[in-house]
């Protein structure tokens with residue numbers, strides 16, 4: 001298997017900075033790709049061992065291109081996640097003043113994080129979306145746009161200067177990134193893990209979503225993300241991307257997935273992996289009646305009943 005990780009490039013993205021915080025990145029060749037799709041396709045084609053891409057931010061929620069790629073096409077699995085606090089710098093060619101700026105560019109996920117700043121400081125600037133924040137910086141270097149919102153660290157790489165730094169409409173804005181590979185055995189549980197799945201309902205009926213959520217609720221499995229995405233089959237047709245606390249080797253999570261498998265049209269398992277937000281010491285104990293020991297004891301009891309040995 002090639003020892004390389006694809007990532008949303010070009011060089012100087014927040015994605016690259018987040019990727020370099022993973023110890024395993026130090027032993028891999030890191031290859032920038034122009035889009036999330038092309039990075040994930042490199043994994044599907046076997047050109048890269050894994051791809052590192054943004055998936056969610058605390059201001060706008062899911063990064064839809066990434067979710068849609070994981071929902072469709074050849075199955076992929078999430079192995080790691082990284083959280084990064086994000087503030088933007090306004091990068092310009094040396095000598096540009098604020099009053100010279102007519103066009104600004106960044107990744108679409110950056111826009112909700114700088115909207116108020118733009119309204120207050122550059123109300124007439126025209127927004128142009130770029131494939132990533134670093135790509136916006138590259139386009140400023142080439143003269144296509146006047147300014148880019150990107151990490152301050154991208155300035156040197158693209159010969160730009162930061163006219164303003166620390167731009168963030170929301171305090172403590174964080175972006176979540178994931179390392180995605182081809183399906184294989186998930187990493188062993190750490191005690192602070194997360195499981196991601198995509199669910200497709202079997203049919204449309206009142207309380208359909210409640211039925212899906214009920215599978216988690218009755219087994220004491222807490223949800224961390226619920227994002228509906230259109231299936232493409234017409235208005236009102238959605239699948240659900242869900243992150244839940246716990247690992248597939250936890251009995252309550254495995255039993256939840258079994259329950260979902262029985263009632264859903266399709267369940268896509270996207271992986272169980274260590275969560276980046278808290279460590280083992282901060283994980284809540286399972287709700288009474290939902291620990292592994294209680295599940296095992298209950299299934300032994302049923303077996304004894306089936307044998308007439310209760």
Ligand SMILES: O=C(O)C(=O)Cc1ccccc1
Nearest residue numbers: 013014015107109110132133
């Ligand atoms: O990694 C980047 O630089 C990106 O373009 C994706 C992104 C967009 C907005 C916030 C964080 C990451």
